[in-house]
Amino acid sequence: MGVILENFYTQCMIKNAFERLNQYRSMWVLVFFDLPTETKTERRTAAKFRKTLLKDGFSMFQFSIYMRFCASRENAQVHTARVKINLPKKGHVGILNITDKQFGMMELFIGKKEVETEKPSQQLEFF
Numbered sequence: 001m002g003v004i005l006e007n008f009y010t011q012c013m014i015k016n017a018f019e020r021l022n023q024y025r026s027m028w029v030l031v032f033f034d035l036p037t038e039t040k041t042e043r044r045t046a047a048k049f050r051k052t053l054l055k056d057g058f059s060m061f062q063f064s065i066y067m068r069f070c071a072s073r074e075n076a077q078v079h080t081a082r083v084k085i086n087l088p089k090k091g092h093v094g095i096l097n098i099t100d101k102q103f104g105m106m107e108l109f110i111g112k113k114e115v116e117t118e119k120p121s122q123q124l125e126f127f
Helices: 002-020 040-055 073-085 100-104
Strands: 027-034 059-062 065-070 092-099
Touching: 027 073, 027 100, 040 065, 065 073, 073 092, 092 100
Parallel strands: none
Antiparallel strands: 027 065, 027 092, 059 065
8 A cells, every 4th residue: 555655646746847847837928118218217217127127037038028937827927916016107018928838939030240341451462
């Protein structure tokens, strides 16, 4: 009887570990924003919002897109609520929660920065 319970317990632990690391259970929280920056106060408010996101563990994906990995839906809800608490009064902010599986299907295209080619310098030739 003890061996059966031990095997059952081991199987449950493996199943729980798999569920915690499941690509359909883990989430990404993406925050998109377009905030006004015309006045000094608006710039300060926008900077404060970005710094709040960084303090909460978000990383910059693009200039106005920040993202954070969360191990579960519950954890994603906590961070989404934190973003909502710190929303600026002006501007547009969007929050998107997607699974790790969906995030993994994203196609990224990173172009190379075009660099102006140097003009060849005039070379002296000796015969």
